[in-house]
Every structure is written in structure tokens, then in C-alpha cells.
Amino acid sequence: MFSSELLAQTLIAGVMIGVIYALMALGITFIYSIVKMINWAMGEFYMIGSFVQYALVVYLLGPDLWWVAAPLSAATVFLLGMVIEPILIKPMFTQGIERRDDYATVVTIALLLLLRNLATALGGPYQRNPGSDLPTVMIGPLPESGARFAAFLCTLLALALFYLLLKRTWLGLALRAAAQSRIGVETAGIDILRLDQVAFGIGVALAAIAGALLAPVFFVFPTNGVVTTVKGFEIIVIGGLGSIPGALVAGILLGVVESLGTAFISSPYQNAYGFLLVLLILLIRPSGLFGERVRQA
């Protein structure tokens, strides 16, 4: 049953899927660190990303041009986020709302229900698959699904672009500063509400990239964001809320643990291994691997 080849394959599969999970967590953490709210509707943006990808691939571009469809799906969801934020999230700061956490929770859960039911009403509850013509890839002696491998590579590219945006651009500087002090950024002359809008758009676009890339792997249906959202939050508990390196490391860790558990213990429990990891982290380091114990001075 145990072989070093199986172990290697399992580890590689775990890292590959883990990086994609990390995209979800990154989106949640990123929005939290700027806008100071948790977006519970993240999985629905993943779902919309997968639907847009499906529509583009099946009706417009064809499966060969999936790599054109993916950034288009992300851009569509980015714009959707830019439209939704001023309507639902901005009032949190402009209407003198005192319990912002509660407000954000209620509003984003309402959004989650709306989007999920809208998707069911429009497209029905069916599972769709945009299909993928990508051939199986051999990593050394080990075969890996072409669609998964492509999703992995594209995720690395998306992460690199995200990193460059944060580290090398003026917008990135403003975003990094806003994550540390909203008031500091405002009094320096930056429109923080505008920055919130952009940050929300970027955060949901990260979820949409994951949805688009995983469309041929986990399929397209109105509730396909549920499992990935749960994984996103597991990663945040493991890595620490508000930490970008935490999201990446914890994402890979979760992917590897799930993969190992599935291969060597029992495959029906795939989604349970992550929870065991979460429980373990809560026991030994409740603030998460990269979390700060005190977040506010």
C-alpha cells in the first residue's frame, strides 16, 4: 500500500491543489486587511467566476482558449465587485454604522443567498463541465490531470501578478499602507473609500480565478463555492487572519494534509482532514501560524 512513488505523487497533488485553495483564502484575508470585514459571500464569487468561465469556453471561445477565458472571468468578477462594494459595503463607513462586523456579516450572508439562488433560478441546479482538452502531464514518472496542472501554473502566475501589484505599484503601496492604518492613509490624502472599492474588487477576483481554473476539475453549479469557501476559512484559521504569507503556507499545508489523508487513510473523509488540522492549530496556536496575537493597539 505504501510506496515512495505514491507518497511523492500525493505530496505534489497536495501542493498543487493547496496553492489554488490559497487563492480563496488570500481573497478573504486581503479584503479583511483593507476593508476590515469578512466577506462571507466569497464562495459565490468563486461560483460566478466558474459560470463566466463556462459560458466563455462553451459558447464563445472553445476549450482551447480556456487561458483567455480565465482572466476575462476574473476581470468580470472584479468589475462586479467594484459595482457591489459601493452599494453594500461602503455604507458601513459612511452611514455611521456602529457595529460594523455585524453589519458586514449580515449584508454578505444576504448577498450569498441572493447570488446562490439567482444562479439556481437562472441556470438550474445542474452540474456543468466546460471540459478540458489538456493531456495528462507526467511529473517525473507520475501522471497528473492536465486541467489541474494548468490550473496550478495559472495560479502561480496570478500570485506573481498579485505580488507585483502589491510590491511594485503605487496602488500596492497605498493598499499595504491602508492595511496598517486607515486613518493614516486618509490623512495622507488618499480616498480610503475608493481604495476599499478596489480592494474588494481584487479580493473577489482572486476567488473568481480559482473558480474559473477549477471549473473543469470541480465542475460548475450554483453551490460549488461552498466547499472552497469552507477551505478558505480553514486556511485562514490555520494561517492567521490578515496574513498573506499565512494564507499561502496554510493553503499548501491544507492541500497536502487532505491529499495524504485521502491516499493513506480513507478517501471519503477528504474534507474532514482539514478540520482536524484546524482543531490542532486552535489547540497549539489559536492565533494561527502567522497571526498576530494583538491586532489593535
Next chain:
Amino acid sequence: MAALLETAGLSKRFGGLVATNGVDVAIAAGEIRGLIGPNGAGKTTLVNLLTGLYAPDAGDIRLAGESIAGLSPHRIARKGLLRSFQVTRLFGNLSLLDNLLLPYLARGSGAVAEGLARARHFLDLTRLAPLAEAPAKSLSGGQRALLQVVCGFMVPELKCYVLDEPFAGINPVIKDRIIELILADNAERGTTFLIVSHEMTVMRRLCPKITVMIEGRVIAEGTLEEVAARRDVVEAYLGKTLA
């Protein structure tokens, strides 16, 4: 001469507490004005009103004749009214250079290269240059205060700079450096200052005119000697009965 920064009947209340009560202040262009008063006098509330962190309940604020009351903080900053904070609001994880670049680039115009040159100039001037790439959180308390004051000078359109306790808990060497920066900027481009401080020796050196606030009101204005000679000011500082 017309006032650069002027308030009329400026009031702010928090529940039953009137933090500022009909404050009228007029600061001339190019003036370095001091603002003193015992703890709880409403000095920081006034600063927060001036810079848009609070919206006034009543009254008006005019910058160069234009009302800025109720504008958002970033709009006020872009009109050239900047501030520093009593507890420094530096971005601890950003480098010194990035901390300085931020207010420069926030104006929406200006090239990164020019901003960098300007930042390096100020880092040399303040002798923080060796730490240019270090995160701001690695600085000492005094260095942080120094850096925060310089952040405002990074803005070419700076008209009026409101400094909230820039000298609190800082060693004399850095205190002198901050004083020199203020005087130099005032001399070179005629920047107007409003400085909140408890440091009377510094205030005597910097501010020809001082405004005294007590319990949300302006009760005196004049040179430090004049206001210090007033009985109500002395009583407020030394404390009368707590009734």
C-alpha cells in the same frame, strides 16, 4: 492680513460632553501658532475637526477663505492642510522611503523619481538616511516622531501643517531637529503651523502667539508671557477645586 486658517463658532459634542464649544481661531498665513491647554481641554478634538476626522456639529472652518468643514480627511489633505498625530500613525511595516513617498504620491500627481529624490533629501536632512530601507517600526520613538513630521513636508502643496504633540517624550537632540525643520519650512515656503504642545520652552522659541483652550473654549490668546500671567490660565493648569 487675511487668515489662512480660520474657525468660527466651531463646536463638537460627544453625548453630553461638549469637547469644543464655539471655538473661534484665526491663524495668519505664515504664522506659527501654539495651542496649549490642560488635558481634556479639547485640543486634539479641535485638530480632528480641522483635518476632517470629525464633522463639526456647528460652526465653520475656512482654509484660505474656502469652507472645508465636513469635507473628508483626504480632501482636506489635498487642499494642503496636513497633520501629524500624537500617537504616531506611521506605517510600521513600510520602509522609511515608502512612508515618505505615500503622502507625496497621494496627491495624484508627481513622478515617483521626484518623490524619491525629495524623500532622500529629507532623510539626509534628518540623518535617517542609513535607515531608508528599514521598516518604520524599527525606529526609536524620537525617530518616529521626526519621520512623521517630515511626512507632511513631503507634500509640495503644503499650506498649513497641524502638529499634535510633536515633541512629547522625545530627546532634546531630536527635538531640536524638529524645531529646525519647522523653522526652515516656515522661512522657505511660508508654511503656516498650528502646534499643540505642553513643552513651554519649545513653544516660547517657536510661537510668537499662543492660543489657550480650557474645557472646550478658547480663553486666551497672546505671547506665552501674556497668557501665562493670566489668573484663569494658571488656575486651569494648577487646578482649582474639582467641583
